[in-house]
Amino acid sequence: MSKLADQHCEACRKGTPKVTDDEKEFLHGEIPDWSLVDEEGQEKLKKVFKFKNFAQAQAFANQVSDLAEAENHHPAILLEYGKVTVSWWTHAIGGLHRNDFIMAVKTDAVFAVPE
Template sequence: MSELAKQQCEACHKGAPKVTDAERGLLHEQIPDWSIVDTEGEETLRKVFKFKNFAQALVFTNRVGDVAEAQNHHPAVLLEYGKVTVSWWTHAIGGLHRNDFIMAAKTDAVFAVPE
């Protein structure tokens, strides 16, 4: 598990600062398989996870949901046959916060755990 995945999310509120360009670069280096994409004018972290079937994708989705609930930070999840697309961003600030990078790393850790 990465050092970033071991961290905890902090309470975030409207008006909290988004990550700076420098912070974004350093944090993104720790989760290089995630894309930073513009979603309706807001930066988000996005990654597609591949599975053999729907059942495995559903198990993963539920595990990500459990981690999200524990951290009180929730992603957008698209569950399809054989794949799950996970997107992280902080709704309250309309972009990326350190919490999103932490949760992306935690999502990778969930994927790394065998079923």
């Protein structure tokens, strides 16, 4: 199995299976700083990224948006002064798929790149 950061998202449709509890536990171990949350009955990965100012937060949000578009898998992004909250889940299945963990790892990599 290759590292999550080296993988790409696969197309999901209604009926695509969500990750199993064992898969979720293993994959979450790769991104321990991300929270598993339930919002409106859908399990999601969520993380808050902090910045010195709005411009840095906005630049990060734009980079995550570009990454999402390139992978054709799109998060919820909340941009505020000095912070960005990113939530990943697979809309088509109303929960978590391997794609979400791949994108969480890639989001962390974007954050790690100095401006």
